[in-house]
Amino acid sequence: MCLVQLWNKCALLLIAFIFVPSPSIPVVKATELVKKYKEFSAVDGISFEIASGESFGFLGPNGAGKSTTMRMIGAVSTRTSGELSVVGLDPNNYGPEIRSQLGVVPQSDNLDTELRVRENLIVYGRYFGLGRSFLSSKADELLEFAQLKDKAKERIDDLSGGMKRRLTIARALINDPRILLLDEPTTGLDPQARHILWDRLFRLKEQGTTLILTTHYMDEAEQLCDRLVVIDKGKIMAEGSPASLIRKYSSREVLELRFGSEHNAKVAKKVDGIGERVEVLPDRILIYSENGEATLKQITDLGLNPLTSLVRRSSLEDVFLRLTGRSLIE
Amino acid sequence: MTNTAIPGAPGETLESPATAKAMAGGIKLRRYGSWYVAEHRLRSMRSYLQTMIATGIGTPVLYLYAMGVGLATLVDADQGQGLDKVSYLIFVAPALICSAALTIATEEFSYPIMLGFKWNPTFFGMNAAGLQGGQIINGVTYSVIIRLVVQSSVYYLFMLLFHAIPSPLGWLSIFVAVLTGTAIGTLLMAYATRLEEDKGQFNYIMRFGIIPLTLFSGTFFPLAALPTWLHWIGWISPLWHGTELARVFAFNYPEPIWLTVIHVLYLIVLTWVGWWLARRLAIRRLNK
Numbered sequence: 197m198c199l200v201q202l203w204n205k206c207a208l209l210l211i212a213f214i215f216v217p218s219p220s221i222p223v224v225k226a227t228e229l230v231k232k233y234k235e236f237s238a239v240d241g242i243s244f245e246i247a248s249g250e251s252f253g254f255l256g257p258n259g260a261g262k263s264t265t266m267r268m269i270g271a272v273s274t275r276t277s278g279e280l281s282v283v284g285l286d287p288n289n290y291g292p293e294i295r296s297q298l299g300v301v302p303q304s305d306n307l308d309t310e311l312r313v314r315e316n317l318i319v320y321g322r323y324f325g326l327g328r329s330f331l332s333s334k335a336d337e338l339l340e341f342a343q344l345k346d347k348a349k350e351r352i353d354d355l356s357g358g359m360k361r362r363l364t365i366a367r368a369l370i371n372d373p374r375i376l377l378l379d380e381p382t383t384g385l386d387p388q389a390r391h392i393l394w395d396r397l398f399r400l401k402e403q404g405t406t407l408i409l410t411t412h413y414m415d416e417a418e419q420l421c422d423r424l425v426v427i428d429k430g431k432i433m434a435e436g437s438p439a440s441l442i443r444k445y446s447s448r449e450v451l452e453l454r455f456g457s458e459h460n461a462k463v464a465k466k467v468d469g470i471g472e473r474v475e476v477l478p479d480r481i482l483i484y485s486e487n488g489e490a491t492l493k494q495i496t497d498l499g500l501n502p503l504t505s506l507v508r509r510s511s512l513e514d515v516f517l518r519l520t521g522r523s524l525i526e
Numbered sequence: 527m528t529n530t531a532i533p534g535a536p537g538e539t540l541e542s543p544a545t546a547k548a549m550a551g552g553i554k555l556r557r558y559g560s561w562y563v564a565e566h567r568l569r570s571m572r573s574y575l576q577t578m579i580a581t582g583i584g585t586p587v588l589y590l591y592a593m594g595v596g597l598a599t600l601v602d603a604d605q606g607q608g609l610d611k612v613s614y615l616i617f618v619a620p621a622l623i624c625s626a627a628l629t630i631a632t633e634e635f636s637y638p639i640m641l642g643f644k645w646n647p648t649f650f651g652m653n654a655a656g657l658q659g660g661q662i663i664n665g666v667t668y669s670v671i672i673r674l675v676v677q678s679s680v681y682y683l684f685m686l687l688f689h690a691i692p693s694p695l696g697w698l699s700i701f702v703a704v705l706t707g708t709a710i711g712t713l714l715m716a717y718a719t720r721l722e723e724d725k726g727q728f729n730y731i732m733r734f735g736i737i738p739l740t741l742f743s744g745t746f747f748p749l750a751a752l753p754t755w756l757h758w759i760g761w762i763s764p765l766w767h768g769t770e771l772a773r774v775f776a777f778n779y780p781e782p783i784w785l786t787v788i789h790v791l792y793l794i795v796l797t798w799v800g801w802w803l804a805r806r807l808a809i810r811r812l813n814k
Contacts, residue, residue: 221542221544223544248544267814270654272650272653272654272812272813272814273813273814274813283542283544283545283547283548284542284544284545284548285545285548285549290548290549290552291656291658292551292552292555292556292559292656292657292658293548293549293551293552293555294548294552295555295654295655295656296548296551296552296555296656297544297547297548297551298654300651300654300655302650302651302654304647306646306647306648306650306651307648307651308566308570308646308648308651309646310570310573310646311569311570311573315569319565319566319569320651320655322562322565322566323555323559323562323563323566323652323655323656323657324551324554324555324655324656325554325555325558325562371551371655374544374547
C-alpha cells in the first residue's frame, strides 16, 4: 500500500470519527412506566428516552403525572410497573447510586430555614460526602452563579421567591450532577426572576448538563427544551421538539378574537370554515391559519367587528389545546 | 463496549462510565448517610444554641437547688433519714437527670420531625439527595443522643457539685438518662413521622402524657407511696424504670438484680421498637 493510499485511509477514518455521531446511550429510559395510587393511575404506561446532554421537558397541566414521573426518575418513588433505567441503573434497586448523580429542584423549595444561605449549600453538599474544604469554595462559586454572593449570610426567610429558587438550583448543582431535574422551576416567579433563571439554566445546558424539567408554561418549554413530551392524564399525547410539535399540530399563526363572552359562541358559527380550524374558548375564539392578518380581513369583510383581535404565532398551548381539547392553565 | 460486573450487584453489568460513577457515588451515601443527617441536625441546633445552654445549665441548677436546699430540708426533717436511707437530694437527683433527658427527648423527637416532613420539608430534600428514609431517622436519633449525652453530662457535673451522687458508679446515670429519653423519644418520633397535620397533638402528649408520667413515676417520691391501684403507671413508665436504674448506680439503692435487668431491657426494647417503627414509617412516607 503506497503512502498516499494510507494517508487517504487515515483521513477517512478521522473524518468518520469526527462527523459520524456515535449511538448515544440514553441517561434515562422508560418503557411502559406506570404509577398507581390504589385504583388511580397517575402515570399510565409512558415510554420515552432522554439522551445525555439533552434538555427534555414534560409539558402538561396540573395533575397530568409530570411530577410523579419526575419522582420516579429521581429514584424517590417506586414504580408500579414498567421498566425504568437512570444512568443505566434501576431506581428500585440503586436509589442512592442514581441520586448521587442527580441535582433535584423540587416544585416547592425545601431549603432549611434554620440555616443561613451559604450553610444550606454546604450542608446539602455534605449529604453527598463531599469534603468541607471543597464545599467551602464550591459554595462561593455557586453563590456567584446564582447571583446571591451578597446574601451568603442572610436567613432563608429574608430571600425573595426568585432568590430562593436560584438558591435551590445552586444547591442542586453542589455535586456537579450529570442530570438536573427541575419540577416547575419558575412557578410563582415574576417575569424578571423567570428570565434570570432561564439564563442560568441555559448556561448549564451549554456546559452539557442534562436538563429534565416539568412545566405548564409553554414559553418556558419552548425556551428551554430541545425535545418534550406533552402529557395529560398520565399518558403521552405527543413527542418532539417544540418547533416540530407546533408544525405538526398547529398552523403558523393564530388569530385571537374577542366578541364578549356572551357572543363568542354565536359568532363562532358564522366564522366556521374560515382558516384551517376554529376553537371556541369561554373568553375568545381562536382561528388557526397560515396568515392571521388575511384571516382577520376575511372576518371584517363578513361584517363582524370583534372587541379585540390579536394575531400571534402558534405556540405549544395551541398544540396542547389541539391534542386534549383543553387549555394548559385552567 | 466492555461489560464489567458491578461490585455488590450480582448478575448486573456495567453499561457505561456514568453507571460506574453512580455506583461509586453511592458507596459513601450508603455507608455514612446517617451521620450526614446527624451533622445537619447538629448544625440546625446551633440556631437555638443559646436556649440549649440556658436550659442545660439553668435546669440542673434550679432543680437541684430547689430540691436539695428547699424541699429536702422539709423531707429530711420529716423522715429522719430521708427516703430509702439517703438524703432527699440523693434520692431525687437520679430522677431529675432522667426527667430532664426525657423533656429534651420529647422536644427533639416531636417538632423537628414534623418540621422535616411537613412545615419545612428538608427530609424530602435529603431523600432526593440520596439519603434513605431509615438513614434520616438514624441521623436524627444520633443527633438527639449526642445532645442528650452532653446535657446529661452537664447535669451530672452539677449533681457532683451538689454532692448528690455518693456512688463511684454514679456516672452511669448519664447513660441511663439518655436511654430513658430515647425510650419515650423514639416512640414519639414514630408517631410524629406518621402525623400529617399538627392539631395540637404534641401539646396534649406533653400535658396529659409526659407531665403526669413525671408525677407518677416515682420521681419525687417512691412509687410505693402511691395507692396500689396506681402502681401500674410506674411499671409501664420508662421514666420509672430509668429513675430506678439511675438510683441503683447513684447510691446503694436496695433492688433485686432481676429488676435491674428488667429496667435495662425495658428501656432498650422501647427504644428499639420506636426507632424501628419510625424508620419504617419514614421510608413509606418519603416514597410517594
